[in-house]
Structures are given as C-alpha cells and as structure tokens.
Amino acid sequence: MIQIAPSLLSADLFRLQEELEACQRGGADLLHLDVMDGHFVPNLSYGPSFVKAVRAHSSLPLDVHLMLDNPASFIESFAQAGADWISVHLEAGPHPDRLLQQIRAAGCQAGLALNPGTDIEALRWLTPHLDFVLLMSVNPGFGGQAFHKPVLEKIARLIALWKELGVEIPIQVDGGMDANWGPQCTQAGAEILVAGSHLFRQVDLAQAIGALRKACSA
Numbered sequence: 001m002i003q004i005a006p007s008l009l010s011a012d013l014f015r016l017q018e019e020l021e022a023c024q025r026g027g028a029d030l031l032h033l034d035v036m037d038g039h040f041v042p043n044l045s046y047g048p049s050f051v052k053a054v055r056a057h058s059s060l061p062l063d064v065h066l067m068l069d070n071p072a073s074f075i076e077s078f079a080q081a082g083a084d085w086i087s088v089h090l091e092a093g094p095h096p097d098r099l100l101q102q103i104r105a106a107g108c109q110a111g112l113a114l115n116p117g118t119d120i121e122a123l124r125w126l127t128p129h130l131d132f133v134l135l136m137s138v139n140p141g142f143g144g145q146a147f148h149k150p151v152l153e154k155i156a157r158l159i160a161l162w163k164e165l166g167v168e169i170p171i172q173v174d175g176g177m178d179a180n181w182g183p184q185c186t187q188a189g190a191e192i193l194v195a196g197s198h199l200f201r202q203v204d205l206a207q208a209i210g211a212l213r214k215a216c217s218a
C-alpha cells in the first residue's frame with residue numbers, strides 16, 4: 001500500500017482551506033508539515049500553532065517533520081497541537097532512542113529522519129522504538145530541490161536490513177518527489193512518498209495526488 005503525503009510547505013497559505021480540501025478530495029493519506037528552526041536547517045517555517053490550525057480544518061493524519069536542533073523541547077507541544085506522526089532527525093543529537101520513546105509517550109507514531117549523507121547502520125539498533133523511517137532525498141530546508149538519486153540504493157539497503165532483522169518498518173521518502181522518482185522509490189521498497197512542489201504547482205491538486213499514486217502503484 002503506497003501512501004501519499006502532500007507537503008504543505010509548498011501550499012498557498014492564503015488559500016489553505018482550499019488546498020486542504022483538495023488534499024482530502026485527492027485521497028491524500030497524510031499531510032506532511034515541515035518544521036524548521038533556522039539552525040538545524042537554514043530556513044524557518046512554522047510552529048505548533050500552525051499544526052493546530054491545520055488540525056482544526058482537516059481530518060487527515062498530520063505527519064510533522066521536525067528539522068530542529070532541540071526536538072526534545074517541542075515534541076509534547078506538537079503532539080498537543082494535533083500531530084499524529086512525528087519525525088526527528090538522527091543528526092539532531094546523541095539520544096535518538098530517547099526522542100523516539102518521547103514521541104510514543106506523547107501518543108504519536110515515532111519516526112527517525114536521515115539526511116542524504118547519513119548512513120542507515122544506526123537504525124539496526126533502534127527498531128524497537130521506530131514506527132517509520134524518513135529518508136531525505138534532498139538536503140532538508142527547502143522545497144523544490146532536485147531528487148538525490150543515491151537514496152534509491154539506500155532504500156534497497158534498508159529493506160535488506162529489515163529482512164535481516166525480521167522487521168517491516170515503513171520507509172518514507174521526502175524531497176524532489178515526482179512521477180519519475182516516485183515509482184523508482186516504491187519499486188525499491190518505500191511505502192510513503194512526501195511530495196511538495198510537484199503536487200502544489202499543478203492546476204488540479206486533487207487530480208495530481210491521484211496521478212502520483214497511480215504512477216507509483218503500477
């Protein structure tokens with residue numbers, strides 16, 4: 001089962017209600033919200049109040065991607081604001097296992113995100129605390145960047161690691177996603193595709209979500 005997660009970073013905030021309705025109509029499985037602190041990544045976005053506002057206007061599960069130096073201080077606020085899934089970066093600190101447990105304790109699905117240059121080996125030791133893994137296919141911080149092709153091999157290696165360990169943890173891929181790269185990601189074993197600029201730049205967002213799903217399910 002492929003899941004499509006439109007990234008609201010590319011949404012038109014002045015037409016957010018319409019954009020949220022189109023996501024729902026188009027059959028999106030999750031809404032992906034990118035939280036940036038200006039330190040971990042060289043950009044700023046939004047905080048819990050935005051998540052709360054989206055929660056009030058959409059019934060889709062909210063997938064909050066924390067690109068923060070200090071995620072521990074914010075997990076609880078985002079959970080209270082209505083996040084259903086929360087991912088933190090492996091590169092953000094020395095205690096990813098503690099962060100993952102904190103996310104679950106807050107009642108959310110716990111994900112660990114890896115930058116393009118980060119190896120998957122650490123995941124071997126974290127599987128008991130993981131509900132999903134987010135593999136970045138761009139350097140985090142901005143929408144509209146080109147897909148980093150080596151992530152395809154990373155997906156395949158992670159699937160091999162899961163087989164070795166006897167686990168099946170969903171793999172999410174984020175960045176530069178479109179109807180060309182999406183099918184290659186799902187063929188390699190990814191199940192959840194985050195897509196921002198590819199979806200939101202199309203005239204019919206709902207139709208674009210369906211088309212991406214179709215291309216990736218073939």
Ligand code: DX5
Pocket residue numbers: 007008009010032034065138139140141142143144145174175176177194195196197198
């Ligand atoms: C990048 C974010 C992505 C971004 C993807 O730091 O994590 O979620 O919104 O945007 P596109 O699909 O345009 O690369």
Ligand code: ZN
Pocket residue numbers: 007032033034065174194
């Ligand atoms: Zn993201």
